[in-house]
Every structure is written in C-alpha cells, then in structure tokens.
Amino acid sequence: MNQRKIGIAAIGVVLTGLILFSVIRKERSPLPELIETPEVVAETIVVEPEMRYGIDVTDFEIVEGKIKRNQTIADILAPYNVSRQEIFHLDKESKKVFSVRNLVPRKKYTLLYSGEPEKRAAYFIYEPNALEYVVYSFVDGLEIYKEEREVEIVERTMAGRITATLDQSIREQGGSAALVNRVADVFGWQLDFRSIQRNDWFKVIYEDRMVDGESIGVGEVISAEFNHVKNSYMAYAYDSGSGIDYYDESGESLQRAFLKYPVEFSRISSNYNPRRYHPVLKRRTPHLGTDYAASKGTPIRAAADGTIITRGFTNGNGNWVKIKHNGTYTTGYLHMSSFGKFKQGQRVRKGDVIGYVGKTGLATGYHLCFRFWKRGKQVDFRKEKLPAENPIDPAHIDKFEALRELQNKKLDDIPKGWADKSVRASASAN
C-alpha cells in the first residue's frame, strides 16, 4: 500500500472508531446512570445522626430516668461495667465541675451505653435544672463538662376579664403564678389589686423563656394594659441602659423607689394601727407595721436598695432584718423562718430576697411584719408618698415613643375573648 492508501485507511479506522464509540456511548449511556443512581439515592437518604446533648447517640442504647431517693451514681452505673476505681475517680474529679454527690431526687438523667460485647456506660448526663446539663463521659478516659441550653424568648399575649381576682383570671388561661406577680409588680403603684372590679380587664404581652420547645418560665412583661372601671392604665418596658423599667404613656415611671409588696402578691392581714389589740399579748399594743399573710417560705424582698444593718433574732421580732436605704428611710422585716444569702453590712438591690416568711418570735401565723421608719420614726408605709423612679431620659424619648406606638398596636390586636360592651376610655388609653 502506498502512503495515500494508508492515510485513507487510517482515516477510515478513526472514523469507524468514532462512530462506534458514539454508538457504544449512546447505548451505554443509561448504564452508568443506572449504576450511579443507587449511590445518589443512598447519599440523599443518609440518616442524620441523632444528636442529644450534642452527642451522636446513633450507636448507643438510651436509658432515661429520674434520680431516686438515696440513689447514688454508683447505683446507677453498677449494671454498666463501670469499675469501683472509675467511680472513685469520677467522684473526685466531678467536684471540679458538678459533684456526683449533688444529684437530687426526681431530677432527670440520661445514660448512654453500648451493648456489645457487654454493657458499658459511655455517657451519664444529669440535668440539675431545665437550663443546664452535666455530661460525664467515659468514652475516652473520664471527661466532665457542663453545658447550658439555648434559651429562646417567645413573645406571648394574654387578655382576660376579671371575674374574681387577677390571680384567678391569669391562672384560668394557663398563666403561671410568676406571670401574676409580674403584672402585679408592673401596676403595683397604680392599682390596688385587692379592690379591682368584676369586668375590669387586662391585656399583656410578655416573654416566655423556652428551652427545646418547652417553657421554663416567664421573662419580662413587655407591655400591658389594665382597664379598671373603664379607665386604661398602660405600661411599657423600656431599657435606657441600666435595665428594664416600666413607664406610662407619657414616659413617667410606673415604679417607685420602693416595692409596693415586700412579699410577692400576698394578702394584707393587719394594717398599721397605733391602737391595735394584740392577739398574743391580749392587750392593746400599737401595731407599727403592715402584716402580709403568706405561706411559710415565701420569699421576702428588699423593698428598695440599701444596706443590711441588722440581721438577727429577738424574742419579739424573731428572725429579722433591717435595711437602711438612705438618710430618710429604713425598713424592717420580722418573723422570718430563715434568712437569704445577704449578711449584715452587705448592700442589697430592690427585690433581692433577704429572707423567707415564717412565724418566729411573737407571731400567731405565718406572715411578714413589715416595718417602715422615716427619719427614725415608725410610720404607715402604705400612707407615705414615696419617691418615684426617674421618668424617661429626654435623650430616649424618640425611641420610647416609637416603642410605645408599636406596643399599642400589638395590644389593640390582641382579641378579647369575651363580649365587651364597654368603650375604651380614650383619654387615658389612646
């Protein structure tokens, strides 16, 4: 063959090859897809590892339980091949993070273990409260750490009409005692919740603190409206840099320098009365305090910022605390069952828990006897014109007004779940 023929033949071979290749390609083209398809599907159906407490639990058996009375960590771990030596080590090391001796009955725990070749504990997780959990890991030597769950703040609304008490109206709608206390605190100086009327009504927007989709408690009241005898009282939470305070529509503070209720939302059982007949001493002795009946152990709060100048016991007062607020005012808290964490000489902030309701000293039932001194002389706390907190800082007026408008709109949008024929008093409500 000459060179030309070789050339043509070569072209022919190349062409044939190309055609063949393309035919084969065409015919084969579905095949790679068929082969690949299961792989692609397999990739998309890969199961997400099941995570709990930030741990991949896919390969573990899970035991959930609650600590039983007198149960120790050794009792719980015994069936899972944790040696006595490891328990000893755990007991010692855990003190640095969260001691396994501090497990409290009825608190939740989770145990992760592997079943092969024999049961062996991998993780013990303890939940001291709804917010925190402690992980004791036996996977790679001993490792102990404490984690805090993320708290999600959800805004909730509630509207209710008073049929008996504020407490009942809020509880009827699934609201907690804490929410009742928040609302009572917000309006404490504007409204007397013991004399609110049937058909008064309220709307409240408040924070619900959620962890893993479950409520762990009420946060702040964001805004509220309380309609008392057809007059609306408004409250807006605003933080001008030093924490939340509550203001009315014109930016005046709703709060006084003093708490109105040194015991949360309790019942006044005996007023200040200089001519009272004493039930224990059986003679006329002045009652120079206000008695708040409450169950044993109810927290008692510092009525205002100040310094604890007395924390002790006398036969008459029982366990008692005295707080000096400034050159003018001093307060006393009598008959406590026990004290709070604040010691004599320490500063306290308004609302700090300084003790718990009891009946120590001269007392017939559980109550707080609250004493109030003005320039060294005992006076009726409930008749005092007490100083108000400061109004909105002028530098914050614009921001406050924008917030107020937004909250007014949100409050208006909360449906009233009852037939209301009264007209909202426009003068104070707007």
Ligand SMILES: [Zn+2]
């Ligand atoms: Zn008293």
